[in-house]
Amino acid sequence: MKRLTNKILTKAAIVIAVVATSAPSWGQMLGTRKYGTVLEQLQQSSLYQPIDSAVLAATDYVQLYRNTACFWKDGLKGSFESRDSIAEHRLITKLLNFAASFTGTRYRYGATGPKAFDCSGFTSFVFGQFGYALNRSSHQQINNGEQIERNNLRPGDLVFFNGRAVNSKRIGHVGIVTEVDSTGDGFSFIHASTSQGVCISKSDDAYYSRRYIGACRPIKK
Numbered sequence: 164m165k166r167l168t169n170k171i172l173t174k175a176a177i178v179i180a181v182v183a184t185s186a187p188s189w190g191q192m193l194g195t196r197k198y199g200t201v202l203e204q205l206q207q208s209s210l211y212q213p214i215d216s217a218v219l220a221a222t223d224y225v226q227l228y229r230n231t232a233c234f235w236k237d238g239l240k241g242s243f244e245s246r247d248s249i250a251e252h253r254l255i256t257k258l259l260n261f262a263a264s265f266t267g268t269r270y271r272y273g274a275t276g277p278k279a280f281d282c283s284g285f286t287s288f289v290f291g292q293f294g295y296a297l298n299r300s301s302h303q304q305i306n307n308g309e310q311i312e313r314n315n316l317r318p319g320d321l322v323f324f325n326g327r328a329v330n331s332k333r334i335g336h337v338g339i340v341t342e343v344d345s346t347g348d349g350f351s352f353i354h355a356s357t358s359q360g361v362c363i364s365k366s367d368d369a370y371y372s373r374r375y376i377g378a379c380r381p382i383k384k
Contacts, residue, residue, distance in 0.1 A: 254293065255319035255382060259341055262289045262353050268361045282336050285355035286321060289339065295381050302334035308381035314347045316340055319382050322352050322366075324374040334376055338364070 262285075271279035276288040283301040290297050297307045305323050316322070318340050326335025338354030341363060350366045364371060 251382065255317075258289060258293050258382075259318060259339070259353070261292060262339055262361075263341075263363075265289075265361045266353075266363070268355075270355050270357050270360045280355040280361060282338070282355045285361060286337050286339060290381060297381065301337040304337055305334060305377060305379050308379035309383060311378045311380050313375070313378065316343050316347075316350050316378055317380075318342060320378050320380050322350070322378045323376045324371055325376055326374075332376065336374070340378070 265277065265280070265285070268277070269279050270281060272281050273284070274280050275284035280288065283297075283299060283304060286301075286304060287297045287299060295307075297304050301323060304321055308321065311320055320340045322338050322340055323334045324336040324338075325331045325333060336354070338352035340350050340352050342351040344350060351363055352366070353361065353363050355361050356364065366372060366375060
């Protein structure tokens with residue numbers, strides 16, 4: 164019985180050795196994949212089977228996947244960042260929906276809501292409902308997050324403008340980005356305007372296009 168058991172174990176060892184030397188392991192194949200979307204990683208793998216050209220002609224799956232927000236920054240063995248991104252996106256969506264619920268609320272200097280706001284009172288009130296304590300004045304709020312270049316803006320960022328003096332570098336107004344143009348340069352923002360109360364304006368409006376100063380990002384991982 165002992166001799167039979169030894170033979171079985173020997174044969175099993177030979178089979179394992181042959182499999183190990185005849186083909187790369189799954190771990191080796193996964194380790195050779197590069198960064199990118201899931202689809203791009205599969206395309207770099209020997210496991211990938213191309214989509215039929217007739218199917219691609221009907222639906223551009225490559226572009227579809229590249230346009231999604233789900234990226235694996237460290238390959239298949241790395242961290243799946245979309246979980247943080249999805250939670251962040253949901254938070255920003257809730258924040259912007261909450262801000263929009265005050266559309267039409269009147270402007271009053273020094274008011275912090277909810278029946279009236281000035282510009283920094285509005286941003287402080289909105290972010291405060293989601294656990295973010297902003298400084299009270301607009302020129303201090305630019306320090307309440309990472310400063311962001313204009314071409315990297317996203318919804319939820321704070322944007323700052325000077326006051327009535329066009330050439331002044333002093334911040335006098337603040338709003339919250341609601342949408343960014345596909346070009347990455349223009350944007351829409353919700354704010355407490357002296358003339359219209361809480362409303363949405365565009366960065367290319369004549370008044371604001373000349374007064375933009377900078378932006379910061381209070382919401383980050």
